[in-house]
Amino acid sequence: MAKFIGLDKDKGHAGRGKTGILLLNLGTPDAPTPAAVRRYLAEFLSDPRVVEIPKALWKLILHGIILRVRPAKSAALYREVWTDKGSPLMDISERQTQALAEKLKAEGVEAEVALAMRYGNPAVGDVLKRLHNQGVDKLVVLPLYPQYAGPTTGSAFDAIAKELTQWRYLPSLHFIHTYHDNPLFIEALAESIEADFAQHGKPQKLVLSYHGMPERNLKLGDPYYCFCIKTSRLLAERLGLAEDDVISSFQSRFGKAKWLGPYTDETMMALPKQGITDVAVACPAFSADCLETLEEIAGQNREFFEQAGGKSFRYIAALNDRPRHIEMMAELVRPYL
Numbered sequence: 001m002a003k004f005i006g007l008d009k010d011k012g013h014a015g016r017g018k019t020g021i022l023l024l025n026l027g028t029p030d031a032p033t034p035a036a037v038r039r040y041l042a043e044f045l046s047d048p049r050v051v052e053i054p055k056a057l058w059k060l061i062l063h064g065i066i067l068r069v070r071p072a073k074s075a076a077l078y079r080e081v082w083t084d085k086g087s088p089l090m091d092i093s094e095r096q097t098q099a100l101a102e103k104l105k106a107e108g109v110e111a112e113v114a115l116a117m118r119y120g121n122p123a124v125g126d127v128l129k130r131l132h133n134q135g136v137d138k139l140v141v142l143p144l145y146p147q148y149a150g151p152t153t154g155s156a157f158d159a160i161a162k163e164l165t166q167w168r169y170l171p172s173l174h175f176i177h178t179y180h181d182n183p184l185f186i187e188a189l190a191e192s193i194e195a196d197f198a199q200h201g202k203p204q205k206l207v208l209s210y211h212g213m214p215e216r217n218l219k220l221g222d223p224y225y226c227f228c229i230k231t232s233r234l235l236a237e238r239l240g241l242a243e244d245d246v247i248s249s250f251q252s253r254f255g256k257a258k259w260l261g262p263y264t265d266e267t268m269m270a271l272p273k274q275g276i277t278d279v280a281v282a283c284p285a286f287s288a289d290c291l292e293t294l295e296e297i298a299g300q301n302r303e304f305f306e307q308a309g310g311k312s313f314r315y316i317a318a319l320n321d322r323p324r325h326i327e328m329m330a331e332l333v334r335p336y337l
């Protein structure tokens with residue numbers, strides 16, 4: 001067998017030269033069952049970009065403890081958010097892909113728009129091979145993580161690179177690494193928040209809850225924290241809110257190490273004691289609603305807030321397939337088409 005994957009020898013260069021746009025997100029289990037969640041977590045948590053502790057030690061902890069305990073617990077949480085269309089993250093990602101394809105087509109842009117997931121399905125390698133077979137020689141990759149982070153965007157790049165190192169004929173490649181301060185991104189977020197304020201009134205505080213990361217990653221040079229804070233600052237400026245009206249916090253801790261703070265759960269338990277009983281919460285690190293927003297924020301954190309005496313907790317949905325969000329995606333890829 002040849003060492004590298006080349007052009008199809010029967011077709012040669014015929015029908016090539018197409019542009020492909022690859023939207024990439026994290027991935028989600030195939031079903032809300034312990035077995036499917038175990039498969040998903042085993043792949044996710046074996047990624048050295050995600051958990052940076054010595055490999056042999058981590059393998060023992062992962063297989064000896066975590067993958068025995070967590071799948072059943074997580075599967076129960078996934079069941080709470082699962083719909084007849086499956087995992088929200090998958091359903092929404094598919095809708096985003098379709099909407100971007102339709103928008104570009106309406107603009108007269110010819111491009112194959114595809115979705116891949118970093119873990120699980122559709123797998124990055126399979127989707128890249130499919131695009132290659134469709135004649136794509138120019139590839140634009142848009143990981144749907146607004147703020148660059150090594151464990152997410154960096155890992156998405158690894159998956160692309162791992163596949164392409166096996167190819168003989170590489171496409172031209174454009175990798176969009178961050179859009180935390182893109183004006184259309186800020187505009188899309190602002191619109192979604194303004195729509196909430198118009199309906200329910202301005203809350204005492206707007207809480208912007210970002211997915212967390214070990215604090216050590218920041219110290220080692222990961223820009224994620226600074227990018228999150230910049231998103232918050234630009235968003236507050238665009239909304240005309242004072243610094244004191246907005247809280248940035250970090251959710252979804254994993255393991256015993258210190259993570260970026262302040263922690264969202266502790267914030268929610270503390271606010272009512274400070275007289276803050278009316279909050280709106282948005283999650284600007286998530287381009288699509290998923291377990292971490294629907295269950296952890298709109299479910300668990302709402303309960304923490306209300307149990308501590310909070311009166312009004314509104315979760316503002318992720319940008320999902322809002323037209324302005326799709327417009328932002330088109331704008332991000334346009335320079336490379």
Ligand SMILES: C=CC1=C(C)c2cc3[nH]c(cc4nc(cc5[nH]c(cc1n2)c(C)c5CCC(=O)O)C(CCC(=O)O)=C4C)c(C)c3C=C
Nearest residue numbers: 026027028074089149151152211212213254285290291292
């Ligand atoms: C173990 C460390 C983790 C790091 C670091 C991390 C970073 C990170 N993650 C996202 C986005 C998402 N994470 C999601 C789920 C999820 N994340 C972790 C762990 C880390 N994430 C776990 C173990 C899980 C699985 C859920 C569970 O078992 O509790 C999801 C949702 C997936 C879904 O199916 O809905 C997203 C999205 C970002 C942006 C990020 C950045 C630093």
Ligand SMILES: [Fe+2]
Nearest residue numbers: 211212252292
């Ligand atoms: Fe995560």
Ligand SMILES: [Fe+2]
Nearest residue numbers: 252291292296
């Ligand atoms: Fe979580």
